[in-house]
Amino acid sequence: MTTDQDAAMMRRCLALASSARARGEVPYAAVIGRNGRMVCESINRANADRDVTQHAELVAISQAQKALGTSSLDDCTLYTLVEPCPMCAYAMREVRIGRVVYGLGSPVMGGHSRWNILGDDGLSSRMPEVFATPPDIVAGFFTHEAAAVMQAWNPLFWTFVELRDLIRADVLHGTKRGRKRSLAAASLRWMVDRLWRR
Ligand SMILES: [Zn+2]
DSSP, X not given: OOOHHHHHHHHHHHHHHHTTGGGTOOSOEEXXXXXXXXXXXXXXXXXXHTOTTOOHHHHHHHHHHHHHTOSOOTTEEEEEEEOOOHHHHHHHHHTTOSEEEEEEBOTTTOTTTTSOTTTOOHHHHHOTTTOOSOOEEEOSTTHHHXXXXXXXXXXXXXXXHHHTTSSBSSOOOOOOSOOOOOHXXXXXXXXXXXXXXX
């Protein structure tokens, strides 16, 4: 289920991605919200910084951790135009992001539909003191708008992407089962955060 606040956050994400061209970046962006309020936002910085790790999602996660003063983003939602890559998906699991909302699917490079890192419950079952159960995932949100941003950024790029089926509107639908809450696991994580992660 999505709300008006989800729509507002995703619209902000689309606007940010649209602004990327003027900054010499690819049209990716991420917004992190908590209790309906925006915590932080970022476009990709990989080109500007010449640093492949500076995907919009990772930059936003880093900003959110600093802004909230915590290593754990349990009660946050991350919004992004395209299914996160495996690198970003893993970081989301490590910060225990509570919910992920994305638009287009990424069948070749995705951290949900190709390699199901976002939805993998092996992490939380084997290491419940570090990983929470998989986040709630909403996929296929604002797909037409996200595709329009990509196409406007570079029509030739978008033709290439469509021909090779790299990004698509037909997405793997997300888990809406609700994060499982275990008091014992939450207590363990609380201790680990204080002793180790801070
Ligand atoms: Zn990424």
